[in-house]
Amino acid sequence: MKIHILPLQTHGDDRGSLIALEEGKNIPFPVKRVYYMFNTGEGVRRGYHAHKTLKQVAIAVRGSCRFLLDDGREKIDITLDNPCQGLLIESFIWREMYDFSPDCVLMVLADQLYEEGDYVRDYAQFMDMVGQ
Structure with a gap:
């Protein structure tokens, strides 16, 4: 799967x-865009999309959250809870993000500016696009 944990030197x-x-x-x-999520309510899931070309690094600057990542062949679940690691x-x-701790601040760095046309928001369409 095209994900990696990046160590960030402290x-x-x-x-x-x-x-x-x-x-x-x-x-x-x-890096063309930086955004962060915070005050995510209990039980809220975010994401529910893939990107056609965009690359991102996600960092739990504070607190923790979990990622469900799926490339159409394999699914993995990763917990981000260390500000010294980035998830490429x-x-x-x-991607789906969930189980946000009350104090979670999730920062994301992206290699492109926001472009709605880069998003795939329908899972069935995503599976068709990756050939599954």
């Missing part, structure tokens, strides 16, 4: 910790 001392996100170093694409999600991966 720098810190007795004052606290810092992680720098840098294109070409720990982020494997040019390539194109044509169906």
Whole structure:
């Protein structure tokens, strides 16, 4: 499956910790868009889509959430709960995010600006597109 956990190097001392996100170093694409989700209600599931070309790195900056990822052949479930790790999600991966902790802040870096035409929002259509 076209996903990877990216280690994010932490720098810190007795004052606290810092992680720098840098294109070409720990982020494997040019960053064109950054957004984050917070105050997600209990029991809410988000996502329910895939992207035709977009690549993303998701980071649980605070708290935790779970991802259900599906490439049409394999499904995996990953918990993001460490701000020192990023989840790289390539194109044509169906994603659903759920089980958000009350304090979760999920930040996403994307290699493209928002483009509605890049989204596949129907699971049956997604399965047709990946040949399943």
